[in-house]
Amino acid sequence: xxxxxxxxxxxxxxxxxxxxxxxxxxxxxxxxxxxxxxxxxxxxxxxxxxxxxxxxxxxxxxxxxxxxxxxxxxxxxxxxxxxxxxxxxxxxxxxxxxxxxxxxxxxxxxxxxxxxxxxxxxxxxxxxxxxxxxxxxxxxxxxxxxxxxxxxxxxxxxxxxxxxxxxxxxxxxxxxxxxxxxxxxxxxxxxxxxxxxxxxxxxxxxxxxxxxxxxxxxxxxxxxxxxxxxxxxxxxxxxxxxxxxxxxxxxxxxxxxxxxxxxxxxxxxxxxxxxxxxxxxxxxxxxxxxxxxxxxxxxxxxxxx
Numbered sequence: 001x002x003x004x005x006x007x008x009x010x011x012x013x014x015x016x017x018x019x020x021x022x023x024x025x026x027x028x029x030x031x032x033x034x035x036x037x038x039x040x041x042x043x044x045x046x047x048x049x050x051x052x053x054x055x056x057x058x059x060x061x062x063x064x065x066x067x068x069x070x071x072x073x074x075x076x077x078x079x080x081x082x083x084x085x086x087x088x089x090x091x092x093x094x095x096x097x098x099x100x101x102x103x104x105x106x107x108x109x110x111x112x113x114x115x116x117x118x119x120x121x122x123x124x125x126x127x128x129x130x131x132x133x134x135x136x137x138x139x140x141x142x143x144x145x146x147x148x149x150x151x152x153x154x155x156x157x158x159x160x161x162x163x164x165x166x167x168x169x170x171x172x173x174x175x176x177x178x179x180x181x182x183x184x185x186x187x188x189x190x191x192x193x194x195x196x197x198x199x200x201x202x203x204x205x206x207x208x209x210x211x212x213x214x215x216x217x218x219x220x221x222x223x224x225x226x227x228x229x230x231x232x233x234x235x236x237x238x239x240x241x242x243x244x245x246x247x248x249x250x251x252x253x254x255x256x257x258x259x260x261x262x263x264x265x266x267x268x269x270x271x272x273x274x275x276x277x278x279x280x281x282x283x284x285x286x287x288x289x290x291x292x293x294x295x296x297x298x299x300x301x302x303x304x305x
């Protein structure tokens with residue numbers, strides 16, 4: 001049966017438009033249902049078309065990014081899912097005596113950006129080699145690792161507002177960036193970020209990037225499907241330590257298991273479902289609360305019906 005929403009998007013968008021698209025392959029957990037329609041946006045105009053179609057058909061929009069911090073429900077997403085295409089990648093570096101200003105597309109992967117900036121002789125961003133997402137999601141979540149986070153370097157962002165289809169530039173201090181959070185409007189899609197970084201010895205920063213990568217290989221289950229850290233760290237403590245000391249390592253629910261490498265990571269096996277992951281998240285919350293009196297809060301975002 002023809003879908004008027006899909007037809008409208010295929011007519012209006014330059015990027016790829018797919019009906020009934022699997023989302024499991026679009027997330028690092030490799031679980032979850034389908035989207036009614038998936039749009040690979042390449043331009044501001046594609047995003048404006050998504051906003052217009054969503055309003056006309058009364059459906060919600062999910063911007064998925066690289067899917068590293070997202071759990072899609074088994075029922076999927078009943079509206080439009082947007083991923084940012086190569087047209088919204090790219091890095092421009094403007095060096096000066098004190099360092100450099102960097103403009104980067106929101107679809108640019110964080111590890112690739114960390115390498116690019118190290119090669120340019122800019123410091124302070126090696127931590128991003130350990131963040132599996134893209135720049136846009138890193139802004140929205142104020143991603144961080146190894147003592148660094150986006151708010152340390154962000155000057156401003158360009159947003160496309162789905163409601164109006166217009167691009168706006170917002171200073172970083174207007175974004176409400178906090179611990180793994182921001183206060184961006186619900187219809188705002190980050191399309192570009194401007195960073196400011198200090199000058200540094202390129203060889204030293206490259207070594208820092210290698211160190212971050214080596215640490216990640218040794219301490220995280222990078223060769224198994226996972227969503228990154230499942231829970232935010234409570235003040236003054238570590239979610240992984242709390243889960244481990246409560247006996248959470250080795251727990252499983254269906255095809256989802258707590259990683260023996262790091263207790264704040266859940267991995268999945270073929271055939272696992274989103275319900276398995278959600279069940280295990282809830283079991284770990286209950287276990288830690290019973291043992292330590294602390295209720296862990298998920299860092300991973302659960303979306304879908």
